[in-house]
Amino acid sequence: MKKIWNVLIVLMLMASIAPLAFADEAEDSTDDVEIDAETQKQVEVMNNGIGAEIRLLQLEKSIKINIFKGEEIVSNLTDLGFDTTELQAILVELELVKEEVIAADPNATDAVQIFVDLKHDAVNLTKEFRDTLKEILDDDAIEQLRERLREMVCEQAQNLSKNIQNKIRQFNRNQLHRVYQIIGENGDSVLSQYQNGTLTRNQVKQQIQKMVNQMIKEKRYDLFSQLKQEKIQNQVKAQSCVQNASEGFQTRQESRLQKRLQKSENMSDNPVNEETAERIRNRINDIDTSGSGSDDNNSPVDSGNEDSGSGNGTGQSGDSGNGYYGGNGNQQSGGGNQ
Amino acid sequence: MKKILLAVISVLILLFSSVLIYHVFSEDAIEINQNGETEDTTDNVMNEIDESLLNEDDELEIGEMV
Secondary structure, eight states, X not given: OHHHHHHHHHHHHHHHHHHHHHSOSOOOOSSOXXXXXXXXXXXXXXXXXXXXHHHHHHHXXXXXXXXXXXXXXXXXXHHXXXXXXXXXXXXXXXXXXXXXXXXXXXXXXXXXXXXXXHHHHHHHHHHHHHHHHHHHBOHHHHHHHHHHHHTOOOHHHHHHHHHHHHHHHXXXXXXXXXXXXXXXXXXXXHHHHHHTTSSOHHHHHHHHHHHHHHSOHHHHHHHHHHHHHHHHHHHHHHHHHHHHHHTTHHHHHHHHHHHHHHHHHHSOOSXXXXXXXXXXXXXXXXXXXXXXXXXXXXXXXXXXXXXXXXXOOOSOOXXXXXXXXXXXXXXXXXXXXX | OHHHHHHHHHHHHXXXXXXXHHHHHHHHHHHHHHHHHTSOXXXXXXXXXXXXXXXXXXXXXXXXXX
């Protein structure tokens, strides 16, 4: 009888262990920060200089658009007598991040790390701006503002878009050149036409498709496996870069903030710059006290857009809005701090 | 009593082996599917090419200010 009970217990234990045995790889228990899937995907093209340049330019463009919109919001709120010191301080910080993005070297070995770090900062500052704005304006006013901003265009960003498009064409050209190489055909003229805009990406793909259709089965298989192999190699490289970027994240964040603090302290004395320095100082203190970091600002990198409208604006700047924002009681009698 | 215990043990063995068999078969199914995917169809080649390219209007999202 006792034996049967023992067997029963062993079997039950085995049954309870089974799910663990089949479970996917266990989650890391280290304090490393996790980088979201979208950023990991974005990093995959950063294995070469052009890819890295594209991602940094795209980040610069997104920051420029947000600064442009932020300035528009601040200008409107200041006209209406709101205290915009904090919003302006966030914009100053965002400007500092933008400068760092512009200064980043896409060919540097730590380009991925820099991209992940600066994207994290830009996402967090954008979220902070949004949250601060929510404390100043009510939902209706925010909705009106959102509608207005949707129609605005940042010309600086438009110029950057052209540059990004050219870089993307160059990147795609290199990728397609590799395909032609594997096929054993010379695609130089087609690719030149694609790069100068005479042919679209789809037209080039159609031409390649024709060639692939004419290939014998084995050759087609070879092409497929080579492309797949290269893709996997890229993903492995990207994964390793992401791993590096997630390690020591907090230390790097602190060092970035220290540099920004120095810059902001060297700026002219005015309430906005003082607020900027104070904000950065507080954040450094938070990192020091939290050790491995517990605030949600330290988890890189979500796109931080959980409650916002869609897309970055593509219209022309309109008039500077008059008196249609409902206040939440933060209105000042004088103008905002400019 | 003994009969009940034996029945319980049999049921457990059955359950455990079903889980095991299911797992092994589903693994095989995935492998078969993966092998199937490597069929050298033009579509697959074109998909690979497509995935290696970037969209010209690709944007990087950092969130909205409002």
